[in-house]
Amino acid sequence: MSISVKNISKSFKTVNAVKDVSFEVKEGELFGLIGPDGAGKTTIFRILTTLLFADKGTATVAGFDVIEDYKEIRNNVGYMPGRFSLYQDLTVEENLTFFATIFGTTIEENYDLIKDIYVQIEPFKKRRAGQLSGGMKQKLALSCALIHKPKVLFLDEPTTGVDPVSRKEFWEMLKRLQQKGITILVSTPYMDEAALCDRIALIQDGKILQIDDPQEIVKHFPTTIYDIKADNIYKLLLALKEYKHSYSVYPFGEFVHYTDKRDAIDTKELTLFLKDKGLNNIIIQPTETTIEDTFMELAK
Template structure:
């Protein structure tokens, strides 16, 4: 396995950031940690990149123990933290040359690995990193993380704060990197990005709720789920939350995702109830569950 995490725990005072978590990432896999801020994702990444020592448990990356063989890990892992951490007063080219030198290589030696990414920022190679857009900073940080040709790539919320077009471009780049036999562990708070991973772990409050492929996780959602719409969204949500048979009510775009507590739920009865709440233009239609629905159900 490229990454093996066994019973890892970490606390900050009374706050348990990681609570006895275990999972494995296979060679060449694109594995996602999906969860909100405060779920423990960044703490785990810092342990895997040897920047933090766990209170308990064991972890190996690329076959190396994160405590006993931390120097070896640093030579075989590329790390992109959530916050832009390159030298903002250096130019794009100077940053890339700096990181290549640290790892005893050159841009030219591993250019084939970063070509597709670097070509997009090369026109700005003389611009200071601090003056780049969010998407360009992201591409530069990824290039610097890849310059030494790592076996494992660790990306901590790489698309946070980036526009939708740059987010899509970034995930397209990850898919191409995966074809070059690089194992990728990526964390994200965006549920829609979960579907782009081979497998995902849903994390909350330092624990793992579920691990599986995105399709398998959605497939095992326990209840029929319905799109419910009406002329007044605020009143609709308020009314559904007050309905005695409701199991879950979550806003989802222009609709509300609704599940009922009854095994023999009849949408007609719900429509009558909503009409009694002075709602009109009522729409109730069965829909497919999403990763977000599954996460909210498990987190309850």
């Protein structure tokens, strides 16, 4: 096991940030902690990177205990904290050189590992980090976290606030890194990114809701979800909520995701009900469950 977390709890003054969390990450795995802000993701990262003590429980990273062997862990992991944490007044190159030196290595030595990522920002290597765009900052931060060839990479919300294009590129980079044998623990509030992980833990309010691979996790969903569409989404939402058999109603892209209290829905009856409410162009069709549906159901 590359990362092993057993019954970790942590509270700050009044908040129980992490409540009895356990999970394991295998070597070479891309593992995702999926949950909104305030779910406790950052606290878990900080405990694993030896920055915080847990109140209860034990954890090991790359075989080292997070408390006893913190020095070994600090030599063997790469960490990219949630906000952009590089020196804004240093250039791209200076930042990378600096992190290489403090890890006792050079850019040349591990250039192979960061090459893919670094070539994209190399044209701007004389630019101060503070003047880079969001996507480029993120690439620089990843290069810096990788420069010493860590065994385990911790990425705390690397894609928050980043546009979809940069996000997609970032995940492609992670996949390639994984192929080089690096274990990656990544957290994200974007549910659509969960599907790109090998395994995921859904987390909310400091508790893990479920751990599984993304294909399996949706199978836990208890019932069929229906895509429903009509000419006025807002009226549709209100109408569905009033419907006596309705269990959950959530806007979902261009459709509304609807589940029923019964095992199977009566499409005709529902269509009539909606027409009665003054809605037109009604479409009702079963759809595939997404991780987001699962998350909402578990978090309910």
